[in-house]
Amino acid sequence: MAALLEVRDASKRFGGVVANKNISLSVPAAGIVGLIGPNGSGKTTLFKSIVGYHPIDSGSITFEGREVSHLRVAQIARLGVIRTFQQTRIYGKMTFMQNMQISVPHRHEGLRSMFSKFSREVQEQAESLLEFVGLRSKCFLPAGELSFGQQKLLELAMAMMNRPKMLLLDEPTAGINPTLINDLIARLKRANADFGITLLVIEHNLRVIMNLVQHVYCLAHGELLADGPPEAIQNDQSVINAYLGAR
Amino acid sequence: MTKPFRQPAIYAGIGVIVLVAPWVAPSIVTQMAFLWLMVVFALTWDIMGGQMGYNSFGNILFFGVGAYVCAVVQRDSGLRYSSALALGAALAATAATVVAAILGPAVLALRGHYFAIATLGLGIAAADIAAGWHYIGAASGIVTPLFPGAIGDRGRFFYYLLFLVAAFAFSTLRWLYRTRFGLAINAIRDDEEKAEAMGIHTTRYKTAAWCISALFLGLAGAVAGNLAGFIDPHEFAFAGSSYGVWMILMAILGGRGTLWGPVIGAMVFHVTQELFWTYLLGWQRVAMGLFILLVVVFFPTGIVGWFQQSWSRRLGCAAGGLTPDVPSGQTGD
Amino acid sequence: MGNLTLLFHQPVLNLQLLIDGILVGAIFAFVAYGMALVWGVMNIINVAQGEFVVLGGYVVFFLAQAGVYPLLAVPAAAILIAIVAWGLYRAVIFRVVDKDPFNSILATFGLSILIQQLANQLFGSDVRTVESGVGSLLLAGGMVTISGIKLVAFIGTLVLGLVLVLVLQKSRLGQAIRATAQNARAARILGVDADRVYAATFAINGAICGAAGGLVAMTWIIHPYLGLTYTIRSFMIVIAAGLGNLAGVVFAGTGLGVAENYAGFVMGAEYQAAFVFSLLVVILVGRNLRLLRKREYLK
Numbered sequence: 001m002a003a004l005l006e007v008r009d010a011s012k013r014f015g016g017v018v019a020n021k022n023i024s025l026s027v028p029a030a031g032i033v034g035l036i037g038p039n040g041s042g043k044t045t046l047f048k049s050i051v052g053y054h055p056i057d058s059g060s061i062t063f064e065g066r067e068v069s070h071l072r073v074a075q076i077a078r079l080g081v082i083r084t085f086q087q088t089r090i091y092g093k094m095t096f097m098q099n100m101q102i103s104v105p106h107r108h109e110g111l112r113s114m115f116s117k118f119s120r121e122v123q124e125q126a127e128s129l130l131e132f133v134g135l136r137s138k139c140f141l142p143a144g145e146l147s148f149g150q151q152k153l154l155e156l157a158m159a160m161m162n163r164p165k166m167l168l169l170d171e172p173t174a175g176i177n178p179t180l181i182n183d184l185i186a187r188l189k190r191a192n193a194d195f196g197i198t199l200l201v202i203e204h205n206l207r208v209i210m211n212l213v214q215h216v217y218c219l220a221h222g223e224l225l226a227d228g229p230p231e232a233i234q235n236d237q238s239v240i241n242a243y244l245g246a247r
Numbered sequence: 248m249t250k251p252f253r254q255p256a257i258y259a260g261i262g263v264i265v266l267v268a269p270w271v272a273p274s275i276v277t278q279m280a281f282l283w284l285m286v287v288f289a290l291t292w293d294i295m296g297g298q299m300g301y302n303s304f305g306n307i308l309f310f311g312v313g314a315y316v317c318a319v320v321q322r323d324s325g326l327r328y329s330s331a332l333a334l335g336a337a338l339a340a341t342a343a344t345v346v347a348a349i350l351g352p353a354v355l356a357l358r359g360h361y362f363a364i365a366t367l368g369l370g371i372a373a374a375d376i377a378a379g380w381h382y383i384g385a386a387s388g389i390v391t392p393l394f395p396g397a398i399g400d401r402g403r404f405f406y407y408l409l410f411l412v413a414a415f416a417f418s419t420l421r422w423l424y425r426t427r428f429g430l431a432i433n434a435i436r437d438d439e440e441k442a443e444a445m446g447i448h449t450t451r452y453k454t455a456a457w458c459i460s461a462l463f464l465g466l467a468g469a470v471a472g473n474l475a476g477f478i479d480p481h482e483f484a485f486a487g488s489s490y491g492v493w494m495i496l497m498a499i500l501g502g503r504g505t506l507w508g509p510v511i512g513a514m515v516f517h518v519t520q521e522l523f524w525t526y527l528l529g530w531q532r533v534a535m536g537l538f539i540l541l542v543v544v545f546f547p548t549g550i551v552g553w554f555q556q557s558w559s560r561r562l563g564c565a566a567g568g569l570t571p572d573v574p575s576g577q578t579g580d
Numbered sequence: 581m582g583n584l585t586l587l588f589h590q591p592v593l594n595l596q597l598l599i600d601g602i603l604v605g606a607i608f609a610f611v612a613y614g615m616a617l618v619w620g621v622m623n624i625i626n627v628a629q630g631e632f633v634v635l636g637g638y639v640v641f642f643l644a645q646a647g648v649y650p651l652l653a654v655p656a657a658a659i660l661i662a663i664v665a666w667g668l669y670r671a672v673i674f675r676v677v678d679k680d681p682f683n684s685i686l687a688t689f690g691l692s693i694l695i696q697q698l699a700n701q702l703f704g705s706d707v708r709t710v711e712s713g714v715g716s717l718l719l720a721g722g723m724v725t726i727s728g729i730k731l732v733a734f735i736g737t738l739v740l741g742l743v744l745v746l747v748l749q750k751s752r753l754g755q756a757i758r759a760t761a762q763n764a765r766a767a768r769i770l771g772v773d774a775d776r777v778y779a780a781t782f783a784i785n786g787a788i789c790g791a792a793g794g795l796v797a798m799t800w801i802i803h804p805y806l807g808l809t810y811t812i813r814s815f816m817i818v819i820a821a822g823l824g825n826l827a828g829v830v831f832a833g834t835g836l837g838v839a840e841n842y843a844g845f846v847m848g849a850e851y852q853a854a855f856v857f858s859l860l861v862v863i864l865v866g867r868n869l870r871l872l873r874k875r876e877y878l879k
Contacts, residue, residue, distance in 0.1 A: 055874065073443045074443040074444075074446055074447065074448065074449065077443070077445055077446035082444070085444075089438050090437075090438070090441070091437035091441065093504070094433055094434070098430055098433070101427075102430040102433075102434045106445070106448060109451060114426075114427055114428050114451070114455065115423070115428050116426055116427055117427070118427065158445070162446065302682050302685070304689075353865045354865060356869065357864055357868050358878070358879075359681060359879075361864055363685055364625075364812070364815055364864070365860065365861050365864045365865065367812070368858070368860040368861045368864075369857075369861055371808070371812075371853070371857045372858045372861065375853050375857070376851075376854050378850065379850055488696075492693065532697040532700070533698050533701055535693070536690065536694030536696070537694055539690040539693055540672065540687065540693075543683065544672055544675050544676060544683075545675075547680075
């Protein structure tokens, strides 16, 4: 399967600290890939480089065959690469529906579309996506006043509303009640299977990784330590050492 | 969020009062005309500060540009009064919008405090530059042409004209806030980085918002300049420490980020100010300063904001609960 | 613009402008340091900074009128304005310390308007100055005049600045302040009372502004509407230097003083303020655009 996202020898340093050194990874279209590693391994830096949050020092990042490492966050988002945030970010003072509506794709934004109203279609789509993630009812409270778990689901629904080609999820199960994690994994798998969305997931929770992804990349100390299918990684001695030995 | 049945009645009621007011209270028609100017000030500031979260301390810049452009057109065009005024007003709105479009991308790239202080600098620099530019009268300013009509008519004419500008601004914003633009600027306010991460063209929307503010401010400047009769760079056109600050205060007093908030805030503020001027003469500015301080510190959500908070609490979440349930037939592996 | 050519024909004029710029720049830097202190510790941009300076100036003015030797009145101004600042913190400022930053800007802006109008009402809008009775130095064969009082003010500022830095470095209060600036929560856990630290910081800033204001009244003029320019200058210097960069503040302050003097000379005094404000916008936009290239922005 052709690679949708291809990172080649990406390196990034902050001052004297080398956060990423010559990292290469590849995410196949419609695939689900996991990115793991102990704290400080450089996963977040790599993640941020891919979404365009900061430039990389050297190497290349291509999406659908096209170089994106020089593009800004919004430009990359418009190409179909949407991310979620670890702390879960939504538009706090707007309602659920408004959060969803403004999350439609903004690929071509001319004067006419900027000042147009949202169609009934958009509303229906929003409602069905909200239902898909398990947020059943309409609510007029500002989204910021709802629980963390609900906000997380809203964020996922918003991401899907954007009809992304690829979703980058930053610790999607962090802070979620363990009993609901299976639920979330199921939904993510459905998003991938039914909507064809490619997933790249950073995760600390190894159970999630085992259940969700098809291929795992493990980072440690800023470098790629190992990669392979989940079962292989689970038993890889260097990976185990990295996690156990991490201070 | 207004209950649908309220709307026609409210607007009709206001319409009647507005139309009749100059005849009922002719002695204060000029003050009432200025009320509409205050409404425009508050509404245009609120687009930036309340709806979009970009607290501009320099919106007065566009008001001054509008006032001067119109006055210069009236002085130099050689047209009759009404044509000159119409042309001047149109050019004023255009010029102000162009200024916003040019400055927008660079200045709106600043965020938070930096944007606030940069716009403050812009407003003040404009006043000093205008005060030194001889073509527009330097420190002496420009006198706008004499109104060609009876004395009594002048006040009423500008009252209705300013009301039209205010009504135009209000109805435009009412429509705008229901479009994609309205939600986009709210998203920028709530979390600009998130908005960028979702692909929103933030620069485009921010600049558009400033241009819309500028358009109405420029228009208001043109008309108000004629009402005042005389455009002074520091005290009128680029009056940062009076109009410039009041804009912000009125929107906050009434309720930032709401449609009616700035309108109500403008009315309460204007009436309060007139009362201070009448009864606290000499100390009215001190009282105003104290009023500003108290509103900002103790009343930051404003009148409408306070109402909305209690409303949404009562409305709460519609029946059905909001707990994420496991969709039937979907179990994790 | 004829003045510009004058600078080339009479090079010694440059020396005059440079020296005057450095002398006044020290005071700018001092006031800016106070603003940086409040900003760094309390995350508040004190838009009333200039007004505190003006108040300090009035204290010295009135004390001088009452017969007090002006230089002695400066410490009195420092103490008085420190008390006023402390009082304002307890009454108003504490409510906006940990909240939405815009509220603090607006609150201090409201405060600045209040103080400005009070000053106008109580002291009148006339321009005041304090005669210090100190003569002038003549250099370069009479071509360069260094006003004695400006030199005194300069030295005074250096001394006060040194004292301030020592207090912040060595004293317990200073350590508490620096700890709170770095991490308020951690400091609190270690027993530092954040509220007291904030009050003390705000008061110290008041003292700085009071002293600076007194020096300004002696070396130039004081009037109720002078405040905003000092606030803007402080803000510019802090932005240019970055928070916590003392050397940067000194350099930026001096640079601003010199730049202003040149602008006033070349473009005329009425444009000096416009120059300051325009420069502010240019610096802000410029720095931000440069950061944007690295996909960052001024925070």
